[in-house]
Amino acid sequence: MVETRKGRPRSESTRQAILRAAADLVSEVGYADLTITGIATRAGSGKQTIYRWWTAKSGIVADAVVAGYLRVPVVPLRATKSLADDLTSWLAATVDVMNDPAAAPLVRALAAAASDDGQRATALWAHLTGPLHEALSERLTRGQAEGQLSDSADPASITDALIGTVLFRLLARQPTPAPLGGIVSALLGSNAP
Amino acid sequence: MVETRKGRPRSESTRQAILRAAADLVSEVGYADLTITGIATRAGSGKQTIYRWWTAKSGIVADAVVAGYLRVPVVPLRATKSLADDLTSWLAATVDVMNDPAAAPLVRALAAAASDDGQRATALWAHLTGPLHEALSERLTRGQAEGQLSDSADPASITDALIGTVLFRLLARQPTPAPLGGIVSALLGSNAP
Amino acid sequence: MVETRKGRPRSESTRQAILRAAADLVSEVGYADLTITGIATRAGSGKQTIYRWWTAKSGIVADAVVAGYLRVPVVPLRATKSLADDLTSWLAATVDVMNDPAAAPLVRALAAAASDDGQRATALWAHLTGPLHEALSERLTRGQAEGQLSDSADPASITDALIGTVLFRLLARQPTPAPLGGIVSALLGSNAP
Amino acid sequence: MVETRKGRPRSESTRQAILRAAADLVSEVGYADLTITGIATRAGSGKQTIYRWWTAKSGIVADAVVAGYLRVPVVPLRATKSLADDLTSWLAATVDVMNDPAAAPLVRALAAAASDDGQRATALWAHLTGPLHEALSERLTRGQAEGQLSDSADPASITDALIGTVLFRLLARQPTPAPLGGIVSALLGSNAP
DNA sequence: GCCTAACCGAGACGGTACGTCTAGTCTTAGA
DNA sequence: TCTAAGACTAGACGTACCGTCTCGGTTAGGC
Numbered sequence: 001m002v003e004t005r006k007g008r009p010r011s012e013s014t015r016q017a018i019l020r021a022a023a024d025l026v027s028e029v030g031y032a033d034l035t036i037t038g039i040a041t042r043a044g045s046g047k048q049t050i051y052r053w054w055t056a057k058s059g060i061v062a063d064a065v066v067a068g069y070l071r072v073p074v075v076p077l078r079a080t081k082s083l084a085d086d087l088t089s090w091l092a093a094t095v096d097v098m099n100d101p102a103a104a105p106l107v108r109a110l111a112a113a114a115s116d117d118g119q120r121a122t123a124l125w126a127h128l129t130g131p132l133h134e135a136l137s138e139r140l141t142r143g144q145a146e147g148q149l150s151d152s153a154d155p156a157s158i159t160d161a162l163i164g165t166v167l168f169r170l171l172a173r174q175p176t177p178a179p180l181g182g183i184v185s186a187l188l189g190s191n192a193p
Numbered sequence: 194m195v196e197t198r199k200g201r202p203r204s205e206s207t208r209q210a211i212l213r214a215a216a217d218l219v220s221e222v223g224y225a226d227l228t229i230t231g232i233a234t235r236a237g238s239g240k241q242t243i244y245r246w247w248t249a250k251s252g253i254v255a256d257a258v259v260a261g262y263l264r265v266p267v268v269p270l271r272a273t274k275s276l277a278d279d280l281t282s283w284l285a286a287t288v289d290v291m292n293d294p295a296a297a298p299l300v301r302a303l304a305a306a307a308s309d310d311g312q313r314a315t316a317l318w319a320h321l322t323g324p325l326h327e328a329l330s331e332r333l334t335r336g337q338a339e340g341q342l343s344d345s346a347d348p349a350s351i352t353d354a355l356i357g358t359v360l361f362r363l364l365a366r367q368p369t370p371a372p373l374g375g376i377v378s379a380l381l382g383s384n385a386p
Numbered sequence: 387m388v389e390t391r392k393g394r395p396r397s398e399s400t401r402q403a404i405l406r407a408a409a410d411l412v413s414e415v416g417y418a419d420l421t422i423t424g425i426a427t428r429a430g431s432g433k434q435t436i437y438r439w440w441t442a443k444s445g446i447v448a449d450a451v452v453a454g455y456l457r458v459p460v461v462p463l464r465a466t467k468s469l470a471d472d473l474t475s476w477l478a479a480t481v482d483v484m485n486d487p488a489a490a491p492l493v494r495a496l497a498a499a500a501s502d503d504g505q506r507a508t509a510l511w512a513h514l515t516g517p518l519h520e521a522l523s524e525r526l527t528r529g530q531a532e533g534q535l536s537d538s539a540d541p542a543s544i545t546d547a548l549i550g551t552v553l554f555r556l557l558a559r560q561p562t563p564a565p566l567g568g569i570v571s572a573l574l575g576s577n578a579p
Numbered sequence: 580m581v582e583t584r585k586g587r588p589r590s591e592s593t594r595q596a597i598l599r600a601a602a603d604l605v606s607e608v609g610y611a612d613l614t615i616t617g618i619a620t621r622a623g624s625g626k627q628t629i630y631r632w633w634t635a636k637s638g639i640v641a642d643a644v645v646a647g648y649l650r651v652p653v654v655p656l657r658a659t660k661s662l663a664d665d666l667t668s669w670l671a672a673t674v675d676v677m678n679d680p681a682a683a684p685l686v687r688a689l690a691a692a693a694s695d696d697g698q699r700a701t702a703l704w705a706h707l708t709g710p711l712h713e714a715l716s717e718r719l720t721r722g723q724a725e726g727q728l729s730d731s732a733d734p735a736s737i738t739d740a741l742i743g744t745v746l747f748r749l750l751a752r753q754p755t756p757a758p759l760g761g762i763v764s765a766l767l768g769s770n771a772p
Numbered sequence: 773g774c775c776t777a778a779c780c781g782a783g784a785c786g787g788t789a790c791g792t793c794t795a796g797t798c799t800t801a802g803a
Numbered sequence: 804t805c806t807a808a809g810a811c812t813a814g815a816c817g818t819a820c821c822g823t824c825t826c827g828g829t830t831a832g833g834c
Contacts (some may be wrong), residue, residue: 803804
């Protein structure tokens with residue numbers, strides 16, 4: 001039995017326009033200054049149309065990310081012979097990107113968006129960090145196969161710590177941060193007594 | 194040479210009242226719903242008095258934290274014989290605290306505050322994570338002395354990764370998180386091939 | 387030659403439901419707060435059905451009055467021996483009715499409806515004041531026949547002035563109104579030098 | 580003891596700007612399409628300033644009339660030898676003015692404004708019809724002194740009926756109105772048997 | 773007994789204005 | 804000169820209706 005709903009059907013093009021407008025605005029003015037009114041104006045839609053389908057600002061941004069309108073700059077993971085070198089250079093480049101005045105507001109915006117709404121946040125982070133998490137895990141697993149990491153180590157756990165470190169740097173902005181190489185070597189081992 | 198300014202001197206009691214009001218409000222309604230108007234009303238001060246001395250909302254919160262009116266729940270670090278056990282139980286308890294519906298908004302509020310203003314954020318995080326960072330580093334150093342951690346490991350780097358992991362958990366809220374024990378053992382070593 | 391239109395004929399029951407809903411709502415919330423959306427919902431009809439057949443809100447109300455769903459409280463005209471007494475008591479009772487919190491909004495609503503749309507307003511007022519006008523005119527003519535009013539007087543003109551006086555009282559709500567008896571004696575005569 | 584209030588005093592120039600803007604707009608678009616948002620924009624004021632001092636749209640219009648920014652076209656009353664001629668020509672000219680497409684919306688707007696709010700309506704009508712009422716009454720009283728009206732007649736009552744008649748014509752827009760001369764002669768007398 | 777045009781309900785659409793809220797500025801009286 | 808009070812401009816908030824526009828479904832003719 002097919003579910004037949006009465007009334008005019010939802011406009012997919014309007015939905016896309018709203019997500020695109022939200023994506024444009026969040027990269028222009030940041031999440032804090034993102035307004036529903038602004039999104040509606042930019043999308044050429046009515047405000048009520050937005051309120052009909054979304055309850056929170058963060059939901060729109062999350063959907064915009066999931067729809068691919070908002071792309072977070074991801075640093076490609078090199079694949080040289082040395083796992084430690086690859087991770088260290090990735091960490092350095094990523095921290096650089098995160099401190100780039102153009103990219104930082106966007107990432108901070110998404111962190112703030114995730115802070116807002118636990119429900120959608122999961123989907124958002126899955127989309128954001130998912131591919132990244134996978135790429136890092138795979139590189140670690142390959143390095144493990146090549147003997148550059150103990151067989152007992154858990155690539156997923158190490159990946160969590162790596163991403164967490166970037167996040168910590170991004171938000172905390174410490175004046176004298178610990179050396180990145182130290183973190184990588186901590187994570188990859190040789191810490192055993 | 195003493196700096197002598199003309200006119201009525203700044204009222205220290207008013208400053209304290211503002212910081213106290215901001216602290217109260219941020220724990221009651223969260224950083225997102227914290228308003229200058231609300232702080233002024235609660236503090237029994239004029240709004241202009243606030244605008245005269247602070248430029249951003251986050252600055253007030255940062256000062257309130259520094260002044261000690263806003264206390265972040267810090268999980269005490271146990272000191273048993275096993276460094277790994279101590280860190281794992283601290284991680285678990287901290288993640289629990291962060292997911293506590295009462296404490297999470299405050300921490301997320303401070304993360305958001307830090308996102309707002311890079312200038313003051315440093316001081317805020319120093320105050321927030323400073324003692325924590327120190328406690329963790331000390332515990333690691335002691336463990337290192339006891340031979341539970343390689344001498345070549347850098348306690349500060351490991352601490353960064355630990356706090357970063359907590360932060361990642363707090364914001365990302367992943368549905369199936371990696372086991373905490375895995376992270377600790379990754380950080381403490383045995384990952385060497 | 388009968389005009390035969392193809393397609394589904396207009397639903398008379400829907401038309402009645404809309405007029406009835408409009409009548410109910412105008413007496414409940416007043417003309418100002420009467421909405422097309424509200425009428426459609428109450429009538430169980432679509433908004434488009436209303437817009438297909440009516441162009442203005444006042445037209446619906448006018449039709450509701452003409453259809454008899456909206457009855458304006460009309461004070462019956464007594465028929466004693468004295469024309470002056472009859473008119474004075476009618477004026478007094480009518481002014482009372484107009485100031486009744488229950489009836490006043492309806493009458494004011496119709497005045498407002500008439501203000502809106504000159505086209506339909508004529509029909510509405512004809513329906514509203516028509517029988518009243520006729521009753522007053524007849525009573526005046528009868529009084530004229532009985533010698534209580536000069537033969538040269540024009541009953542229609544006097545009726546206009548009587549109704550106009552009520553309307554003036556309704557809208558102007560003067561704090562210290564002129565005595566009604568004075569108006570009647572002015573209209574009935576003895577004003578000649 | 581002088582009542583001294585703290586805080587910034589109300590801006591009189593802003594009040595005047597709001598009343599002037601409301602007056603301009605009501606004559607441009609009519610009372611029905613008069614919006615608070617529009618008044619605020621035109622006056623260069625914030626909406627909150629309007630809401631702080633007025634609760635209803637009609638109050639602003641009433642104040643604008645009282646302040647003299649909104650002038651209702653009043654037909655001057657001639658003073659020839661014949662009271663009947665003066666009143667008839669005044670009635671005719673006034674009915675003409677009321678049906679003038681430029682003036683009618685304004686008058687109807689004020690009628691609507693009076694319908695809205697009983698409180699302020701009194702002041703509004705006093706200001707609107709006050710001078711008119713006085714002029715008519717004086718003319719009638721003079722005519723009475725000159726023997727053109729019975730001594731027992733009440734000028735105030737006759738004035739009420741005259742203005743009421745105009746109002747009735749304005750709102751009802753009857754297709755075949757009674758002759759104005761008939762009304763005047765009815766009001767001035769000779770109706771006695 | 774179909775065909776089909778016009779009707780019907782439902783409800784989403786782009787808009788506009790609502791009345792409330794907060795930001796940040798300005799202007800007063802008084803300490 | 805600074806503080807407290809509070810009025811000011813500005814504009815976003817979320818809601819309610821506007822009048823228009825699809826939809827699927829219904830209901831009479833005319834063929």
